[in-house]
Amino acid sequence: MIGLGKRFILVLLDLQGVYLYTPDGIDRKRAHHQAVKQEADDVPTKRRGNLGELAFEQFCREYLPVEMWEWKNEQPLRKCNPESYAAYDFEVFGYEVDVKTSRDVSAFRPSHLLDQDPDDDIIVMVWHRDNEDGLILLGWERVETLESKVTTQESYSGTEPEKLDHLSSRPMNELMDLGPNTAHMNQKPENPFSPGDRVVKAADSDASVAVVVEVLPPETEVGIYGQSMDGEAVRVAFPSTLDEGPGDWRDIDAALLSSYCDDQDLKLYTYKHTNLDFAENPFVPGDRVVNANHDDPDEAVVVSRTDSSSEKAVTVVYATQLEDDQIPPAALSTHAEKHQLKQYSYNVDVLEGA
Structure with a gap:
């Protein structure tokens, strides 16, 4: 899950379970770059779909037990790689969940949703603003409920008011009721670092400056020298290694450093976040x-x-x-x-x- 050290806002707008997600610069850059590398037929639509998945991922992280949901697109989006084909975006409490993102609310009509994804268990509906700087999680619905709604509409003999065309959805907070009654598990990261930060190994007076390339979700199990790491992990590259790459890494947006290092197979080093400090002298030759x-x-x-x-x-x-x-x-x-x-x-x- 993207977001260690990230600055995101997930705000409860009302008691009915509608949520606002504000993507930061790293999320927006990665969402766009992955759409480009995916060679999507419609890059803006793919980018918005990625942002919708990021919005739902942050909702899950804040309100659902972390061991009971999985995001299929997490690693590909973090590294800006084309995602492997998957019939759905998330698995939540064992349900197959697909996230639909649109500026046009009519795209969330039951019949339209069923035409696109009749085989998932649940569909989450995300509306985005024109400039994509805010996305609202409107709600979710079971596909079987959408099927029932469409069948009812088709057999309805009266005149349905056009301006009151029904959008079938349930409040986002009711998604928690699908799982077992477990303790609340807020899995927001404690990691203070973001891609591009210059860091040094803590308590090392002769430590070399490194550049943060990616930060991993707190629940990710990372092994170092055969031992499991207890804590949030940060992956860094040293400037001397980055200088060996084919391009000037200083001109690459910090959000895309992990994509660049992955493409060029540059060596990364993994540290527990508490073992790193921000560099007091961040400058290195070539800066x-x-x-x-x-x-x-x-x-x-x-x-x-x-x-x-x-x-x-x-x-x-x-x-x-x-x-x-x-x-x-x-x-x-x-x-x-x-x-x-x-x-x-x-x-x-x-x-x-x-």
Whole structure:
């Protein structure tokens, strides 16, 4: 399930069980990129479908026992890979659940839903706003109930008011009643990290800076050196490894780093989230920075770093001094010395990424 370190909102709108989900930037990027890599015939529709699944996943995470539901598209969406064909999106309490997402509420009419998915057990209905920045979980219904509704409508001899055409659905909170009477299990992640964060191993004075590539759901069982990890897991890559890839990983959106690393088969390392800290000195050779204290700062390139208990600083050369922008980051310091480029040292407190 996507979302470790993510910032999402799942708000109870009223007592009838209608919920609002607000996707963050990572969710929106991944939902779109997977639709592109899926080579979907209609990318916007596929993207919205992915967002609808994310909305329902967050509902499940917040309100249903985590061991009693499964999202079929979790790993493919996290890595932006094409999803394997599955007849349904989720399995909840043993029921096959399909999520339908639309801006047009008429798409949720019983007959229309049955035409699309007559073989699932349950259909969840998700309405999205025009700019896709908010999705509302309207409700759910058993397919057998939809079949009964359609049959009743077909045999009805009176005139059904067009403006009151019935949308058969049950409140979202009633989905909990399908399962056993278990203790409430809120499985929102405690992990503070998000893709793109620069981190170091905790309590290690000589730790190398790493880049968070993906965060795993709290319930995911991860083994390290043959031992099961007790806690939420974070997967990171080291800049030296990322530099070996075919593209400039710094230009890749943080949401797509896991997709990039998966495509290029770059080595990742897994840590328990409590064993990591945010890097006090996040900059590494090859990073482009500017001095935040300057009114019109010139872009500089980090060539080396100092990361001691007494000093957090980097040495840079200004980008205009580098005629060749293809110099490997590991060779920048040697290149600057060899060509006698003017170098400047700055405390990291006055720098920000360019």
